Amino acid sequence: MLVIHRDICGYCGACVSVCPEGALELIDAYLTVDDHCTACRICTRICPLGALEVADEAKV
Amino acid sequence: MKRRYDVLVVGGGPGGALAARTAAEKGLSACLIEKRPAIGVPVRCAEGIGKEALKEFIEPDDRWISAEVHGAQIVAPDGTSMTVEQKMAGSKVGYILDRKIFDRELVWQAAAAGADVFVKTRAVAPIMEDGRVRGATVAFCGEDRKVAADLVIAADGIESKFARWCGLDTTVPMRELMSCAQYVLTDIDIDPHLTVFYFGNRIAPEGYIWVFPKGERTANVGIGISGRKSKDGHRARHLLDRFIADRFPRGKMVECIVGGVSVCRPLPCTVADGLIVVGDAARLADPMTGGGIANAMITGRLAAEVAAGCISKGDVSRDALMPYDDGWRLSRMGKSLEKNYRIKEIFITLDDAKLNALIQSASRLDLKDFSVLTLVRELIQRNPKMLLELKSLYSVLK
């Protein structure tokens, strides 16, 4: 499951551009993820700030 | 907001602004929507643009020019540097803009030409009829409205969701997304008319660090690295912090900027039935430099020109809109995008030793008398170990 750390996110939209599923959407300063997310981790890699993380379901 | 327009423009960056301005100038009813509450902020840009490219669209004005650039300095991983002066750098010499004001000015011009403009208004879905785009559902302060249009111009930048919703795959490959961070630093020692580019796989893997002057003691200091080189503890921000601690330890941060730039090839097709895609949304940033302001303006304007012709003939099908796609692809801009893509692909294979050797030998040449081609030929002679890379570079440039 994708976790968005809002205190880190710079709402730049870089993650939106690489998401193969189109699962991310930026609404002004608020990034959202929908259930098309496959936890592929591409967005977590490219984030310039490290605001995205795939968390273990069990731990959430 | 009216229920119907000839053209609906999604996105209020330079691409969208030029599309709306041109459409209105051509006598079309046009509406530009921007999802952010203000045009031009937050900035996601290093703000550099060539003089000639800018003048095509707007008269330079001190209100939105932060600095005039007379030359560029290139710094190799080992610190060797070379400076390319005005005469040699050609159209690359230009301005550092203040995009908060610049973007707003462009949208103001669109409004003055007669276009409607709405901020905090987001396209949430296209209106599709028989597989054709016929407008968009837009959300304004939580309220959904349907806006019909003969044609939608998607100018929604790096996110490029609108074209995706219409069936075009706009996904940027991870390795071709430059992950960027930048600070506006003040109280630093810089040359206020020189842009500086630092290369090296350790400091900025598959990318570079830039220092773009914004005044006597202020600059945009930023970094772009390939998405595939970005990882925990080694992200754009971390590498930039490291560079700044080393170079400008006393710099004061007045703005923090992040963003993504695509350095992939453009979308294979930038039109569909009732849809034209422009600027960053069409993946038209330059793969070598990451610059995309000028290309967004070029394609924004062209999109509206083609739209005007097609709307007056009552045919906005993909085929009828193809002159837009062919138009930019066959233009100087389209050709240089392809050339620079291929140069970038060679460039990212160079390790630091090769980058050092290249910049060292180039710095010893008297650049005034060289064209880019003779420069590469000269470099081949001086760097026999890099024959392979330089030969392919030469064949791209030829």
Ligand SMILES: Cc1cc2nc3c(=O)[nH]c(=O)nc-3n(C[C@H](O)[C@H](O)[C@H](O)COP(=O)(O)OP(=O)(O)OC[C@H]3O[C@@H](n4cnc5c(N)ncnc54)[C@H](O)[C@@H]3O)c2cc1C
């Ligand atoms: C760190 C960094 C440095 C850069 N440096 C330079 C540089 O020095 N020189 C240069 O030429 N280029 C540079 N670029 C690239 C440049 O910023 C872009 O190429 C340029 O802004 C593209 O213009 P555009 O109009 O296509 O898109 P944008 O300027 O990105 O505008 C798109 C707009 O669409 C809006 N939008 C998105 N989705 C929707 C929706 N659903 N509904 C309504 N509105 C929407 C967005 O909020 C945005 O305002 C840089 C980019 C970055 C990230």
